Amino acid sequence: MTTTPLLEIRDLHTGFHTDEGLVRSVRGVSLTVARGETLALVGESGCGKSVTAHSVLKLIPMPPGQITSGQILWQGRDLVPLSIREMNRIRAREIAIVFQEPMTALNPVYSVGEQIAEVVRQHMGLGRRAAVDRAVEMLDMVGIPDARRRVGDYPHQFSGGMRQRVMIAMALACEPKLLIADEPTTALDVTIQAQILDMLQDMKERLGTAILLITHDMGVVAETAERAVVMYAGRVVEEGTVDRLFSAPAHPYTRGLIRSIPRLDGGQGRHKRLDTIAGSIPSQYANPPGCRFAPRCPLAQADCLAAQPPMTSPSADHHFACFHSVPEAIAP
């Protein structure tokens, strides 16, 4: 029995036309999100996570941005050829998004209640009064104390963590099937981060929403996701269940990411960074053949520079793209 996944991205290429040429930010990403699951999309800054996520909702500024090829199948229907008008029926109602920066994501001149009520009026056909009631209900659900009173407050009257709660309340107000959370906690304090992630988890269970959680923090992946996709320089380098990825990571880049998780039990001092991956991501303009990770890879050999490593699957729930490495546990 095959069921269509909620979201299936097939070989997505997204780029930006700039004065220096085409910036190829996403170079053939494929991934699927099943109903109700949490998929983590991991990778270091600039690897194309946000561009992938924004492509799904067509929030890429076009121009200069362009989806040059690939398909984004939403419950089997390709979103790439859709007009903005058609996208507007999917945005917020079926797929919602929360951004990294809660300080700038809310409009400063409208009350938070109005900003939530607005989306509810748009998609759920509620009247003004009912929409405000829904806003109060959502604010309450995401843990804003005294929601009824605070619904008329403006964004500047909330802290960063509270604003992110407001954003989440707004995103979930129409009960979308998928929530894209683009580094929702990166801009927040560590303690607030944990609270927000807990709250997200809680909301997911209550509403049955699937979550595409974008992060560069493997610790967050381990705690919240069922499966993870690891991106490097615009490509997927490894994908699998979180259990698999942590017990037997294959790609050298994934292994590097796992080793770089700060551990609490490290010998000297608590948050000791054990390892970081040396080097930096390659230019987005250059298109050399071969593995994009080669310049930083400890296992690189001559053939790595000649051709693109294909995806190999050691098991049905685990795929990676590397010529030389094999899945194995990281030595403690």
Next chain:
Amino acid sequence: MAVFLARRLAIAMLSVIGASVVLYAVLALAPGDVFGELVSNPGIPPDVIANMREKLGLDQPIHIRYVNWALAMVQGDWGYSLVNRIDVGTLIWQRIPATLLVVGSAQALALAIALPVGVLAAMRPYSVFDQIASTLAFIGFSLPTFFTGLLFILLFSITLDWLPFIYRADLEQTGGAWVWAQLRQSIMPVTVLALFQAASWTRYVRSSVLEVIRLDYVVTARSKGLPERVVIVKHVLRNALIPVVTMVALELPVVFGGAIVTEQIFRVPGIGSLLISSIMANDTPVIMAVTFVFACLVILFNLIADVLYRWLDPRIKLH
């Protein structure tokens, strides 16, 4: 809001008083008065002039004269124009409708052009539309009103003979004919003034919208599936107008300057041309009254801008 308004009104009142003091002092200290011409006329004996001065209170010290003027002003007595032989108040009220009609419709027209053009240009920056709009705005902004005014007269009145180049407040037509004549004589002064204003406002609106349109909360608005019209008008424009309101309020004296020049070119019998003719004639009470009216208008519009600003931006709190 009530406290804010009360405070703001108090500040406005103080500004009005301050402006009147400065204006009065400057005009009183300026050389020459309406009798200047009479002095050089040998047919009038000096003691007659001294008598007249005394009768008008011109021999008293300046602060007494100011207080007298202010008290009379508050009671609605704006003084007497010796040149026009009529009460200043009456004179100004005769002239104000023409100014309001020309300047008012010019501003309305300018706004009606600048808002949509600025927004559309910013929505597609560097598109053909934007480039044409920006070029025209640049030209419009660089050409002073006296130049475009004369150009218009040359073209539409003298060469083509389509439009009258003298504006008359006392049209003899009635009914539909009056409307038609009024329209024909207003077109040029209104257009000249409106184009100049529209050019500068378009630039403000465009750059302000351009600034706002790439902000995160606009992406948020788009992610909510709101129609583009709502995204632009509700989420972009309201924020973009905040700095524009300030710019427009600050620029108001320039608008009055342009209005004075335009009135002069098209012979619009408004308060701008009244100011110029009274300056020529050294008619101090009229100069005082007109400049004071201008000062009050500037203060009033600043007050309006502040209230508007506060309504647009809930973050502003008067400390």
